Amino acid sequence: MLVVFLLCGWLKILEAQEVIFGHKKYTEYHVGNMSLILTAPHGGSLIPSSIPSRDAGCWKKAVGKCYYRHPCPSETVKDTVNCKVNVLSDLYTQEMVFAVAKEICHLTSGSCPHIVINNLSRSKLDANREKLEAAFGVHEAEQAWEEFMGFIQHAKSNMSQGLLLDIHGQAHPEQWIELGYLISKANLNSGNFSASGTSIYALSTRQLNVTFESLLRGNQSLGKFIEDENIEYVTVPSPSNPRPKSGNYFSGGYIVKTYGSQMTGDVDAIQIELPKWIRKTTELPKFAAMLAKAILNYYDFNVKH
Ligand SMILES: [Zn+2]
Numbered sequence: 001m002l003v004v005f006l007l008c009g010w011l012k013i014l015e016a017q018e019v020i021f022g023h024k025k026y027t028e029y030h031v032g033n034m035s036l037i038l039t040a041p042h043g044g045s046l047i048p049s050s051i052p053s054r055d056a057g058c059w060k061k062a063v064g065k066c067y068y069r070h071p072c073p074s075e076t077v078k079d080t081v082n083c084k085v086n087v088l089s090d091l092y093t094q095e096m097v098f099a100v101a102k103e104i105c106h107l108t109s110g111s112c113p114h115i116v117i118n119n120l121s122r123s124k125l126d127a128n129r130e131k132l133e134a135a136f137g138v139h140e141a142e143q144a145w146e147e148f149m150g151f152i153q154h155a156k157s158n159m160s161q162g163l164l165l166d167i168h169g170q171a172h173p174e175q176w177i178e179l180g181y182l183i184s185k186a187n188l189n190s191g192n193f194s195a196s197g198t199s200i201y202a203l204s205t206r207q208l209n210v211t212f213e214s215l216l217r218g219n220q221s222l223g224k225f226i227e228d229e230n231i232e233y234v235t236v237p238s239p240s241n242p243r244p245k246s247g248n249y250f251s252g253g254y255i256v257k258t259y260g261s262q263m264t265g266d267v268d269a270i271q272i273e274l275p276k277w278i279r280k281t282t283e284l285p286k287f288a289a290m291l292a293k294a295i296l297n298y299y300d301f302n303v304k305h
Helices: 002-016 093-107 131-135 139-157 185-190 201-206 212-217 222-229 252-257 284-302
Strands: 020-021 027-030 036-040 058-060 066-067 114-118 162-169 176-179 267-273
Touching: 027 139, 036 093, 036 139, 093 114, 093 162, 093 284, 114 139, 131 139, 139 162, 139 252, 162 252, 162 284, 176 222, 201 212, 201 267, 222 284, 252 267
Parallel strands: 036 114, 036 162, 162 267
Antiparallel strands: 020 027, 027 114, 058 066, 176 267
16 A cells, blocks of 8 residues: 555656746756756757758868857858867767656655756757857757756756766767766876866865765765676776776766856766767666666765765
8 A cells, every 4th residue: 555655656746747848849857856957968859940050160260260150250261170060969868868867766756856958959059068169159049058058057046955967978989988077088097186176076075074086986986886886887987997098088068067066056067978888778778777876876975965
């Protein structure tokens, strides 16, 4: 009887999760009820003809600068070398975010993360760049960018301390999971960094009895909690792989820079870059269930204190 009651309560909460759409459903926000935000800026596939495609920026040789505009301003030329933009989407990252969120709702009997999704293809909007490079000055794309960022800000506004996880996909040959904290590969390798320049600075100020090394790649790091669940999901940085060494590594982009605690506030952010094999439909459910547990362990240990 109790089980039925609890199950009904949980389903009710899941059904009740409000969804807010941006203009033309280019963006969407699933309102959560915990201090956790999951974002997927590069998982969209919509290619409306009303938004010209992002191909390359416009190069002004005299000043050595790129202008991201449609069409190119005078005295500039489209330049796919100097002003290259990435238009490749991160496949199955929306599916991953929804699967992880569902697992978290289930494991907590109804505490669900906020979810912010960009449904536009990256060839139309890059929601992990500053507005100009993201939208090329196209009004419709700019509106979607503002709505996407507004949803994150709204989710954050209801939190004191919290955590944002920005989910991406990459095709690096190492095929490992890359956790980005705004520390470059060279600095992770050399150890030349301090907590204050990172996207988890607030966490370091809450956990004064724990070294930053431990929070970043030691016993209280997200890498450790992932390893604890399943060591086959090789993660960098983590206790087993504290440094990328000569391997490929993404250190974090616009979202973790803007909405993590590097500049201000008490909400931390980590970029999670997933290899292809983990996003395949055969692996995705298993990985999502694992990641949900690892995130909750990290959250319980580091956020709710
Ligand atoms: Zn990405």
